Amino acid sequence: MATWLDHTDFARYALIPEELLPAWEGTEAEDVIGAYVASFRLAGHDILTLGGEPLPVTWLAEPRTFARWYEADDDTGLLPAVRAAMAADSWEDVLTLELGGRYVLTDAAYEADRIAASLRDADGPAEAIRVELPPRRYRVQSLIVDSDPMSRFMLERLLAE
Template identity: 75%
Template sequence: MATWLDRTDFARYALIPEELLPAWEGSEADDVIDEYVSALRMAGRDILTLGAEPLSVTWLAEPLTFARWCYADDDTGLLPAVHAATTADGWKDILSLELGGRYVLADAAYEAGRILGSLRDAQQPAEALRVELSPGRYRVQSLIIDPDPRTQFMLERLMPE
């Protein structure tokens, strides 16, 4: 089972470079709240945002894919469905951005103190996930998958260019 960030109150997540996290104020992504996938720049770094709907999200490192939970009884079939979707038609190119290094995925409206506290406190439900990426340019592609009639996930994968 994956570790899920259990829905954002503000309908957006940000993939924040770890070295920029101490300066994160929680208002940086305000201009992209209505976008499903977007990017912004901070201190010369690209920051990926996922938003528009307050869906739970997880990071799947091996397929370099963010999955957002639209509806499902559980996530037991998620990874096989994501792997099956890798060759599916229908992936939409959204944007390209430069990524690399250590990141934290968290609710974009949370301030640095709350995000850092969540990373330190393993006893509480996760409010942030660590993501590590090889340096390079990535194309972000989106696809909605329906592994069965009662299950739907929204995927955003990072494709090295």
């Protein structure tokens, strides 16, 4: 199944370009705390943030979609629900941004040393997920899906423009 980041102390995840990771201090995303999906610029890069609540999150590379565990006992129905949702007309446009290259999805409050240690420790609980994206402009869209009557996931997909 998917690798999940199971909590965030800051209630905000950040998609950090790997080249900016050594200088990441864990305070950069403080201006976007109130939004479920937001972005800000740092050193010439767009930084995508996901938050609003401390929900577990994962990255699904093939549909270029972040999934957040909204209400569910497990993630067994997630992939079929995401595949079915791809053609839905109910996706909500949130923002557009420029992305491309290697990224790390992690708790926005974590400092660089903690993130790097998590990436090296394959046996410990995941605190960071690697994400690779082709360089381009992306539209971020959101949707809540029900994988079954007892399971809901918040999705944010990246659509190439």
